[in-house]
Amino acid sequence: MSLPVALTMGDPAGIGPELTWRVWKHLRESGRAFFWIGDPALLGPDVPYRVIRHPSEAAACFAESLPVQVQSCPEAVYPGRPSLHNASAVVGSIEKAVRHVLAGDAGAVVTNPIAKHVLAEAGFPYPGHTEFLAALCGTVGQEVMMLACPELRVTLTSIHVSLRQAVESLSIERILAVSRLTAAALRRDFGISQPRLVVAGLNPHAGENGIMGDEEIRVIRPAVEILQREGLEVIGPMPPDTMFSAAARPRYDAAVCLYHDQGLIPVKTLDMAGGVNITLGLPIIRTSPDHGTAFDIAVGPGEQGKADISSLLSALGMAHDMACRRAAHDAQTA
Numbered sequence: 001m002s003l004p005v006a007l008t009m010g011d012p013a014g015i016g017p018e019l020t021w022r023v024w025k026h027l028r029e030s031g032r033a034f035f036w037i038g039d040p041a042l043l044g045p046d047v048p049y050r051v052i053r054h055p056s057e058a059a060a061c062f063a064e065s066l067p068v069q070v071q072s073c074p075e076a077v078y079p080g081r082p083s084l085h086n087a088s089a090v091v092g093s094i095e096k097a098v099r100h101v102l103a104g105d106a107g108a109v110v111t112n113p114i115a116k117h118v119l120a121e122a123g124f125p126y127p128g129h130t131e132f133l134a135a136l137c138g139t140v141g142q143e144v145m146m147l148a149c150p151e152l153r154v155t156l157t158s159i160h161v162s163l164r165q166a167v168e169s170l171s172i173e174r175i176l177a178v179s180r181l182t183a184a185a186l187r188r189d190f191g192i193s194q195p196r197l198v199v200a201g202l203n204p205h206a207g208e209n210g211i212m213g214d215e216e217i218r219v220i221r222p223a224v225e226i227l228q229r230e231g232l233e234v235i236g237p238m239p240p241d242t243m244f245s246a247a248a249r250p251r252y253d254a255a256v257c258l259y260h261d262q263g264l265i266p267v268k269t270l271d272m273a274g275g276v277n278i279t280l281g282l283p284i285i286r287t288s289p290d291h292g293t294a295f296d297i298a299v300g301p302g303e304q305g306k307a308d309i310s311s312l313l314s315a316l317g318m319a320h321d322m323a324c325r326r327a328a329h330d331a332q333t334a
């Protein structure tokens, strides 16, 4: 990918600023340029940075300085103490990143973590990046959350809703839409020409023939059968307690899961450090680390604390790989 990646600020009181400069130090010789849309005051005096006006300036200075497009925080930032008054800057950074990618000036958006409850309290009407990005891209309703680590990929039929809402909103149509989108992304962005999916069950033992819940009979199995008739290699509903075992995982390329924690617990348990959050169903590429703001370990400007940079590194690497594969796929199918 020749275009630089746009990296957002995230919550300035979280670990995003520390991760950003440490990841830049790690990648500065790699040629995989990114620029940060954030407040330079958060970087500390020892991090060389260069203010850029346009993403096209990022690659040339990347080896020497962290390219920054300035997004100032209106209020002083205290590590671990998020402020409602900085919400506008957090949101502004995301908006700018998306604008750059939609304009063709950046190759992908990678987001640093935000605190959803803080933004909500400040009046932000979206439960997370995923829904906001869909709104910014004009693709509301098509967004799907994928979490991926080397051992496992999952996609979700519902995202930031209560468990009750996730179950109530489960439908044949939703499983079909998410499965089709997952298969398309595996082909286009992950280079898997014949994707194999598994759809999770919802109930213990996948319902045990209806004695422990009937969603498998009414909703999940009919959806799987439709997908199979379409020619997709898909199995399920599979009992959720065994489908993520080391023996089961090689049977599929992605698992379609029916609520947030059903998919995210196995990924984060297997690989909290290396997991990546990917938004499917957007016209742009977006990835993020799988973890949150980690306010409990956030440190001041330029300080190095306990934060593990692996997940942000994986997110940047994944964005780059997806862009390369997508370009090759699109060129082949054009």
Ligand SMILES: NC(=O)C1=CN([C@@H]2O[C@H](COP(=O)(O)OP(=O)(O)OC[C@H]3O[C@@H](n4cnc5c(N)ncnc54)[C@H](O)[C@@H]3O)[C@@H](O)[C@H]2O)C=CC1
Residues within 6 Å of the ligand: 015, 112, 113, 114, 115, 116, 117, 118, 129, 277, 288, 289, 290, 291, 292, 293, 294, 295, 296, 297, 306, 307, 308, 309, 311
């Ligand atoms: N993509 C995003 O913007 C995400 C945002 N969040 C937000 O983060 C906030 C805090 O959420 P939590 O559930 O506490 O999850 P969290 O991931 O921020 O923290 C959970 C635990 O993991 C540790 N941890 C997280 N990332 C780490 C890293 N890179 N290195 C070392 N330790 C790390 C933290 O110190 C904490 O003990 C919430 O407001 C939530 O909305 C959560 C997940 C994703």
Ligand SMILES: NCC(=O)COP(=O)(O)O
Residues within 6 Å of the ligand: 127, 128, 129, 130, 131, 264, 277, 288, 290
């Ligand atoms: N648990 C993952 C998560 O909540 C991230 O959401 P988003 O901000 O990427 O939409």
